[in-house]
Amino acid sequence: DTAVSQTPKYLVTQMGNDKSIKCEQNLGHDTMYWYKQDSKKFLKIMFSYNNKELIINETVPNRFSPKSPDKAHLNLHINSLELGDSAVYFCASSPFRTGSNEKLFFGSGTQLSVL
Amino acid sequence: DAKTTQPNSMESNEEEPVHLPCNHSTISGTDYIHWYRQLPSQGPEYVIHGLTSNVNNRMASLAIAEDRKSSTLILHRATLRDAAVYYCILPGNTGKLIFGQGTTLQVKP
Numbered sequence: 001d002t003a004v005s006q007t008p009k010y011l012v013t014q015m016g017n018d019k020s021i022k023c024e025q026n027l028g029h030d031t032m033y034w035y036k037q038d039s040k041k042f043l044k045i046m047f048s049y050n051n052k053e054l055i056i057n058e059t060v061p062n063r064f065s066p067k068s069p070d071k072a073h074l075n076l077h078i079n080s081l082e083l084g085d086s087a088v089y090f091c092a093s094s095p096f097r098t099g100s101n102e103k104l105f106f107g108s109g110t111q112l113s114v115l
Numbered sequence: 116d117a118k119t120t121q122p123n124s125m126e127s128n129e130e131e132p133v134h135l136p137c138n139h140s141t142i143s144g145t146d147y148i149h150w151y152r153q154l155p156s157q158g159p160e161y162v163i164h165g166l167t168s169n170v171n172n173r174m175a176s177l178a179i180a181e182d183r184k185s186s187t188l189i190l191h192r193a194t195l196r197d198a199a200v201y202y203c204i205l206p207g208n209t210g211k212l213i214f215g216q217g218t219t220l221q222v223k224p
Contacts, residue, residue, distance in 0.1 A: 004158075035214075041200070041216075042214065042216070043153075043159065043212075043214035044214075045211050045212065045213070048211075056209070056211060090158050090159070092158075092159075100145060100146055100147040100205075100206045101147050101164075101166075102206070103149075103161050103164070104151075104159070104161065104212060105161070106158030106159045106160065107158050108157055108158050109156075109157070109158050
């Protein structure tokens, strides 16, 4: 059983389109995250939700909107896609609210290519 | 959040031990030291974490200096499957994992 699963694994789309990436975790964790890994391989946190409440919101364009229908799901919707949005997006979860002792579990990533 | 410094790359021979260093001179007293790794085309994977004492698990050992300003991840017998980017991270109180460049480990057969 996959602990943190993301769909789709690959997403190729045109500039200006709107797309969503879904994430689900079956670990019973309270906190979920979205990370972006650019072409230089740097991983940057974008958002974090704890029990459906937004707790971390880094400097991310308004075109990115996370949605958490329940604590097992955190979806990422992106409006008006731009070339610079091309990256690998990783979902992650951790057992409790964020803290220095938390372990994160990552999904396998969604490779987004904007043409 | 405190910063960490790691070598960009390291090489090892298969079945030999590997010591991956990390400097974190600005660490605060409550910062846990975390290590993650990212295998090619996969998401980051938790390896180990600790606060003050040395830690062991089935994947690796973590040796923490007495002053906590540095730590070393030890892979006891490197395999080809251990080739990855290894990240040393101090999440701080916010728990945010801020990934640096990490150390790219190459394992030679």
